[in-house]
Amino acid sequence: MANSNESDVLIIGGGICGVATAFHLAQLGERVTLLERGEIAGEASGVNAGGLGGLGWGNNPDLQAYLTAGSFEIFKTLQLDMGYDIEFHAPGGLQAIHTAEQADYVKNRVLRLQSEGYHAEFLTAREARAIEPEASGALAGFMFLSKRARANPSKATVAFGEAAAALGANIKTGHDVQAMTQQPDASWQVRSSQGEFRAKTLVLAVGAWSRPVGDMLGIEIPVAPIKGQMWATEPVPPSIFHLSGSMESPFDWSNQDSDENYPPEITHRGDTRVTRHLYGGQTRNGEIVFGGDRQMVGYDYTPDATGIEVNRGQATEVFPLLSRLPIARTWAGIMPFSMDGKPIIGKVSQFENLFVLTGLASSGFGRGPMSGKLLADYIHTGHPAAVLAEADPARCVNFK
Numbered sequence: 446m447a448n449s450n451e452s453d454v455l456i457i458g459g460g461i462c463g464v465a466t467a468f469h470l471a472q473l474g475e476r477v478t479l480l481e482r483g484e485i486a487g488e489a490s491g492v493n494a495g496g497l498g499g500l501g502w503g504n505n506p507d508l509q510a511y512l513t514a515g516s517f518e519i520f521k522t523l524q525l526d527m528g529y530d531i532e533f534h535a536p537g538g539l540q541a542i543h544t545a546e547q548a549d550y551v552k553n554r555v556l557r558l559q560s561e562g563y564h565a566e567f568l569t570a571r572e573a574r575a576i577e578p579e580a581s582g583a584l585a586g587f588m589f590l591s592k593r594a595r596a597n598p599s600k601a602t603v604a605f606g607e608a609a610a611a612l613g614a615n616i617k618t619g620h621d622v623q624a625m626t627q628q629p630d631a632s633w634q635v636r637s638s639q640g641e642f643r644a645k646t647l648v649l650a651v652g653a654w655s656r657p658v659g660d661m662l663g664i665e666i667p668v669a670p671i672k673g674q675m676w677a678t679e680p681v682p683p684s685i686f687h688l689s690g691s692m693e694s695p696f697d698w699s700n701q702d703s704d705e706n707y708p709p710e711i712t713h714r715g716d717t718r719v720t721r722h723l724y725g726g727q728t729r730n731g732e733i734v735f736g737g738d739r740q741m742v743g744y745d746y747t748p749d750a751t752g753i754e755v756n757r758g759q760a761t762e763v764f765p766l767l768s769r770l771p772i773a774r775t776w777a778g779i780m781p782f783s784m785d786g787k788p789i790i791g792k793v794s795q796f797e798n799l800f801v802l803t804g805l806a807s808s809g810f811g812r813g814p815m816s817g818k819l820l821a822d823y824i825h826t827g828h829p830a831a832v833l834a835e836a837d838p839a840r841c842v843n844f845k
């Protein structure tokens with residue numbers, strides 16, 4: 446039997462991106478090893494809100510449609526066909542509209558999306574309350590996205606790891622990768638805190654740690670660590686049925702100038718809040734969970750109490766019942782935001798047999814499974830799907 450420390454493909458990172466890539470490579474018959482320094486789903490992939498899906502495939506699917514609608518199908522397969530209970534449920538999503546200006550913006554956007562074959566609707570507050578009775582009737586309306594869903598982030602990420610292992614992948618936790626060296630035959634030698642590994646192909650799927658891991662190879666992978674934070678109530682009877690959020694931030698971001706020091710679509714520049722962002726819903730165990738802030742504060746896991754209160758205030762505007770429910774717990778995680786806002790998926794041109802999958806920002810849970818599939822297909826066939834062109838690392842990964 447071959448040495449278990451040798452494989453065709455070695456993946457670093459046991460978040461949703463790493464395990465989804467491992468699963469799809471194993472399905473294709475590749476011998477895979479995955480090294481994770483903590484636990485599977487120990488970082489962002491295990492602590493997120495579990496929101497997934499989007500607008501559907503549309504008439505002419507672009508990368509965003511592939512990643513969201515494709516991942517939606519893969520999550521569904523895991524739940525319905527493969528026997529993993531990942532709490533997948535697709536009730537659709539409601540995005541609150543707070544002002545008349547936002548309502549005009551949303552109506553235009555919905556018309557454009559519909560003309561492109563996507564699933565989006567404008568609802569009055571009254572119409573929304575017919576499907577979400579606790580939603581506020583005082584709002585200017587809602588955007589309804591029927592192709593939104595949720596799953597339990599930790600269960601889903603662990604399930605991909607288990608599904609990969611069931612197909613023969615070697616999933617190893619507690620392995621902190623400390624060095625990667627390309628051999629004369631262009632294969633890779635990787636040293637972790639617990640051993641040495643060899644593989645023809647190396648995949649970096651290290652999320653918000655892309656910069657420090659890139660440093661080990663002398664390349665810059667321009668991904669900023671962005672803190673996301675959430676809060677939850679105690680379990681309560683079923684009260685909120687859709688994935689719920691607000692259109693305030695997309696509206697504000699659509700009017701904002703870019704700033705090269707910050708990735709797009711974050712809530713703060715330095716200490717200054719530039720918008721309020723909101724997403725969440727009720728989980729199967731009854732907790733109502735909301736979050737939204739996205740701050741560039743390094744690898745800081747401390748929830749910011751002021752930001753939590755701002756977020757709770759916005760959530761209460763949408764669901765007045767929240768004013769009666771105290772916060773039971775808060776937490777934070779670190780998200781991988783690329784500096785140009787686009788995913789980074791593909792071959793790193795500076796080295797032979799080196800691939801990267803990162804930069805999925807605040808929607809990496811919902812986009813990770815299809816990203817992993819597209820990358821696995823690329824590695825297996827040697828050819829990228831055409832839709833990956835806009836995620837090509839060549840646009841932004843450079844030698845330092």
Ligand SMILES: Cc1cc2nc3c(=O)[nH]c(=O)nc-3n(C[C@H](O)[C@H](O)[C@H](O)COP(=O)(O)OP(=O)(O)OC[C@H]3O[C@@H](n4cnc5c(N)ncnc54)[C@H](O)[C@@H]3O)c2cc1C
Pocket residue numbers: 457458459460461462463480481482483484486487488489490491492493494495496497620621622623650651652653654658672673674675724736776777778779780781802803804805806807808809810811812813
């Ligand atoms: C509070 C919060 C809410 C969110 N809500 C949503 C949501 O509702 N929907 C959605 O789609 N997305 C959401 N996200 C974003 C989503 O969680 C991330 O985009 C996604 O999990 C990123 O996956 P990843 O695999 O790239 O990174 P990670 O999950 O961070 O995994 C990277 C892994 O690499 C490992 N690693 C790093 N360096 C090394 C090394 N040297 N050796 C070995 N292992 C290493 C880390 O330990 C980590 O486990 C949210 C994020 C947060 C924080």
